[in-house]
Amino acid sequence: MDFQSAEKKAKDLQNLLNQYAYEYYVLDQPSVPDAEYDRLLRELIEIEEQFPELQTPDSPTQRVGGEILTMFNKVQHAIPMLSLGNAFNEDDLRDFDRRVRQGVGDNVSYVCELKIDGLAVSLIYEDGLLIRGATRGDGTTGEDITSNLRTIRSLPIRLIEKVSLEVRGEAFMPKKSFEALNKARTEREEEPFANPRNAAAGSLRQLDPKIAASRNLDVFLYGIANVGDTGIRAHSEGLDYLEKLGFKRIKSAEKWIASRVLLTM
Structure with missing residues (x-):
């Protein structure tokens, strides 16, 4: 295969594999069997090995880097990552609503989302990458865990649009992954993780990305740090925009909440 043919083939395979991964990990609607995905991935690996210059940062082959880190670099958040407050009863909830209305007026509506118990993360994209x-x-200083986050299959390495923005969400360990991990640890006579939250945090702070990749983590995105000139004026619009860019967001909350009686403010 000559370089020109290889270049076109590699690009086609990258796009196709990224689409298949999006269907599988984000939409939960796989269109091809796992064996077909693996076959195409092996084909792409062979092309990139023959022509290393065709290997791009957003290639599906680059999900797991081979370099083991010695430490995590510190990073400063341009916009602080604030923690959530708690409401333990109806009075707390009404007090929260009162403070909101004092700040922005009575023209208020709320978006209800399920809380995912994992590890809050910040993701920066430039020109969609x-x-x-x-x-x-x-909240002001975090750790660079890019290599570990890249191993999460539902997280896009390249967005559908070439936009530059910072998005925030929650990385977590699904129940099946947690059970499989603890089963393996018990068989090795290692102490099992107490809960999925600790397991997710521990996985994302592994210096070897291959260990993080083996833990089969997932992520939901729920916010844009700075909407800038996007024209977004409501949180619900931001969630729709995240979905449009190819991110995985929580959509089951609407059905879950609709089946329960909400407090009338």
Whole structure:
């Protein structure tokens, strides 16, 4: 295969594999069997090995880097990552609503989302390409865990649109992954993780990305740090925009909440 043919073939395979991964990990609607995905991935690996210059940062072959880190670099959040407040009863909820209305007026509506118990992360994209992922840390300073976040299959390395923005979400360990991990640890006579949250946090702070990749983590995105000139004026619009870019967001909350009685404010 000559270089020109290889270049076209590699690009076609990259696009196709990224589409298949999006269907499988984000939409939960796989269109091809796993064996077909693996066959195409092996074909792409062979082309990139023959022509290393065709290997791009957003290639499906680059999900797991081979380099083991010695430490995580500190990163400063341009916009602080604030923690969530708690409401333990109806009075707390009404007090929250009162403070909101004092701040912005009575023209208020709410978006209800299920809380995912994992690890808050910040993701920075430039021209649609993921360039950095970091932990929340203390809210102003976090740790660069880009190589580990890249192993999460539902997280796009390149967005559908070439936009530059910072998005935030929650990386977590699904129940099946947690059970499989603890089963393997028990068989090795290692201490099992106490809960999925600790398991997710521990996985994303592994210095070897291959270990993080083996934990089969997932991520939901729920916010844009700075909407800038996007024209977004409501949180619900931001969620729709994240979905449009190719991110995985929580959509089951609407059905879950609709089946329960909400407090009338």
